[in-house]
Amino acid sequence: MQRRACLAAVGTALSTSLAGCSSVLSAFDDDPCGGEECHIGMNRTEFTPAVYEVSAGDTVVWKNTSEADHTVTAYESGIPDEAEYFASGGYESQAAAYEAWEDRGGRLGTRDTFEHTFEVPGTYEYFCIPHEGAEMIGEIVVE
Incomplete structure (x- = not known):
């Protein structure tokens, strides 16, 4: 039973950290010029x-x-x-x-x-x- 609780906690922590990564990536996607010559x-x-x-x-x-x-x-x-x-x-x-x-x-x-x-x-x-x-x-x- 303790192993399942540990795996659930690790899975939750991993999901949370990956969600943070995706929000960081999406911040870069907010640049519509994509590094091109526009402001x-x-x-x-x-x-x-x-x-x-x-x-x-x-x-x-x-x-x-x-x-x-x-x-x-x-x-x-x-x-x-x-x-x-x-x-x-x-x-x-x-x-x-x-x-x-x-x-x-x-x-x-x-x-x-x-x-x-x-x-x-x-x-x-x-x-x-x-x-x-x-x-x-x-x-x-x-x-």
Whole structure:
């Protein structure tokens, strides 16, 4: 009887330690860029990471790491006053980006990338037009 109790305890301890290993491995799986040349990935309805910090003058690269179409579109009211507006497709305003999306303008297909250089310190809020209703939003913090 003692042998069975010992084996049960060892089995429980082994299961617990392996569960810990799998959670460590899954933490690495949370990097949608997988070591590739991007900083922010896009899954079905979120930017990963949702908040990204950079220094003034740094370029950020987004990559569509999902099968859905996405955009990277700044909220005009969510960027510093002196900052340059940004949107995939090169639109100069949020209204222009919305209008272009009617014909899929600014679309980032699977594995497509978009980059923007942030010159002005501050907080920049952005979103994905087709998934705005699902609250696919992100934030860049520029120091």
